[in-house]
Amino acid sequence: MRVAICDYGAGNVRSVSTALRRLGAQLVDDAEAADLAVLPGVGSARSAMSALREQGLDAVLRKRVAERRPVLGICLGLQLALEETEEDGGVRGLGLLPGRAARLRSGRVPRMGWSRVEPIGDAFYFAHSYAVETPAATAYAEGIVAEARSGSFVGVQFHPEKSGAAGARYLERCLFPG
Amino acid sequence: MPLPRLIPCLDVAGGRVVKGVRFRGLRDAGDAVSLAAHYSDAGADELVFLDVTATLEGRATLDALVERVANRVSIPLTVGGGVRSVADALRLLAAGADKVTVNSAALERPALIEELAVAVGSQAVVVAIDAEAGRVRSRAGTGATGRSAVEWAVEAAARGAGEILLTSIDADGTRRGYDLRLTRAVADAVDVPVVASGGAGTAAHVAAVLEVAQAALLASILHERRDRLRELRRELADLDVPLRDAA
Numbered sequence: 001m002r003v004a005i006c007d008y009g010a011g012n013v014r015s016v017s018t019a020l021r022r023l024g025a026q027l028v029d030d031a032e033a034a035d036l037a038v039l040p041g042v043g044s045a046r047s048a049m050s051a052l053r054e055q056g057l058d059a060v061l062r063k064r065v066a067e068r069r070p071v072l073g074i075c076l077g078l079q080l081a082l083e084e085t086e087e088d089g090g091v092r093g094l095g096l097l098p099g100r101a102a103r104l105r106s107g108r109v110p111r112m113g114w115s116r117v118e119p120i121g122d123a124f125y126f127a128h129s130y131a132v133e134t135p136a137a138t139a140y141a142e143g144i145v146a147e148a149r150s151g152s153f154v155g156v157q158f159h160p161e162k163s164g165a166a167g168a169r170y171l172e173r174c175l176f177p178g
Numbered sequence: 179m180p181l182p183r184l185i186p187c188l189d190v191a192g193g194r195v196v197k198g199v200r201f202r203g204l205r206d207a208g209d210a211v212s213l214a215a216h217y218s219d220a221g222a223d224e225l226v227f228l229d230v231t232a233t234l235e236g237r238a239t240l241d242a243l244v245e246r247v248a249n250r251v252s253i254p255l256t257v258g259g260g261v262r263s264v265a266d267a268l269r270l271l272a273a274g275a276d277k278v279t280v281n282s283a284a285l286e287r288p289a290l291i292e293e294l295a296v297a298v299g300s301q302a303v304v305v306a307i308d309a310e311a312g313r314v315r316s317r318a319g320t321g322a323t324g325r326s327a328v329e330w331a332v333e334a335a336a337r338g339a340g341e342i343l344l345t346s347i348d349a350d351g352t353r354r355g356y357d358l359r360l361t362r363a364v365a366d367a368v369d370v371p372v373v374a375s376g377g378a379g380t381a382a383h384v385a386a387v388l389e390v391a392q393a394a395l396l397a398s399i400l401h402e403r404r405d406r407l408r409e410l411r412r413e414l415a416d417l418d419v420p421l422r423d424a425a
Contacts, residue, residue: 162276
C-alpha cells in the first residue's frame with residue numbers, strides 16, 4: 001500500500017509516518033497518486049487551512065474524494081475536512097464531510113487523554129479543544145464524535161498513531177480494509 | 179472526562195536515564211529507549227522525559243534521544259528541561275515529542291507561554307510548576323519566586339498552557355503520598371488538565387490523587403522492581419480506578 005502523508009507544516013507527520021511504516025506501508029510524496037492520503041494535523045485551523053491551500057492540497061484532496069479514493073483525516077485533519085470550524089473566529093473547511101467543529105464547552109479543555117470509543121471497543125488517545133458536529137458520525141467517545149465517514153473520507157478525532165496497540169490495529173484496518 | 183492517566187517520568191541526562199533504575203532483563207538499564215519501551219509495553223498512558231541537567235547547565239535537551247524513543251513507542255511523549263524559546267519547542271516536536279514542558283523560562287518571561295501556544299497549539303504546551311509550601315520555585319527548585327502556585331497555574335492556563343504539571347517539592351521523594359491539598363487547589367482553579375507529581379509510594383496514593391488530578395506522574399515508585407507499573411495497574415483496578423485496557 002502506497003501512502004502519502006500531507007505535509008503542510010502543521011502536522012504530526014513524523015509520528016504518523018513512523019506508525020504507518022511500522023505496519024508495512026510504503027510512504028510516497030504524491031498525494032494524488034497514492035493509494036491512501038493521510039491528512040494529519042495539530043495546532044491552529046486557520047494557519048493549517050491556508051498552508052493546505054498554498055500547497056494545492058485542498059484541490060488534491062477534493063479530487064480524491066470525488067473519485068472515491070481513500071483519505072484519512074486525523075484530529076485537526078478531521079476538523080479541516082468539515083464545511084467549517086468556529087476556531088480562529090471561523091474558518092471554512094474542505095467540505096469533504098458535512099458539519100462543523102465547535103469549541104468544547106464542558107469538561108477540561110484541551111480534552112486530553114484516553115477514552116473508550118464505541119462501537120470500536122478500544123480506548124484511544126485524544127488531545128483536542130474543538131469537537132465535530134456532523135450527521136456522518138460513525139463512532140463516539142463520551143458523546144463526542146470520534147470517527148466520521150463520508151464517501152471515501154474517514155476522519156478520526158483521536159490520534160491512532162499515539163494510541164499504542166489499539167491505534168496500530170485501527171491504522172492497519174485503514175491500510176488493509178476488509 | 180477521559181480516563182485517568184498513569185505517566186512514568188524518566189529523568190535523563192546526556193541521553194541516559196538517571197536515578198536508580200536497574201531492572202533485570204532490560205538490554206541496558208540506563209538506556210532511555212529500552213526503559214521507555216518497557217513502560218509502554220506495561221501500559222503507560224504517556225511518558226514524560228525531563229532533561230535534569232538542561233536548565234542548570236544551559237544544555238539543550240537531546241533531540242536524538244527523543245527521536246529514538248519516538249521511533250520505538252507509540253504513546254504520547256512529553257519532553258522538558260531547558261525549553262526557553264519557540265525554536266526549542268519546535269525542535270523537540272520535530273524530533274517526535276507531542277508536548278513540551280516549560281518551567282523556569284516561563285517564570286522569567288510569561289509571554290513565552292502565549293508564543294508557544296500560538297506556534298504549536300495549547301495541546302502541546304505543558305507548564306511545569308514546582309511548588310514548596312504552596313509557593314513556586316524555579317530552576318529545578320533552587321530559586322524562590324514567592325509566587326503562589328495556584329495563581330501561577332491560573333495565569334499559565336490563561337496564557338495558553340494546555341496542561342499543568344504540578345510537582346510538590348514537599349512530597350517529592352517521600353513516598354508518603356501526593357500533596358492532595360495543593361493538587362486540589364490547583365485543579366479547582368484551572369480548567370485545563372492537571373498532572374500531579376511527587377510522593378507516590380502505594381497504589382492507594384495514586385488512586386487518591388487521581389480523584390483530584392487527571393493524571394499521576396510516577397517516578398521512584400516504578401524503580402522498586404521491573405514489573406511495578408503492571409502491578410500498580412492491577413492494584414488500581416482493584417481500587418476501582420478506571421484505567422484503559424492497554425492490551
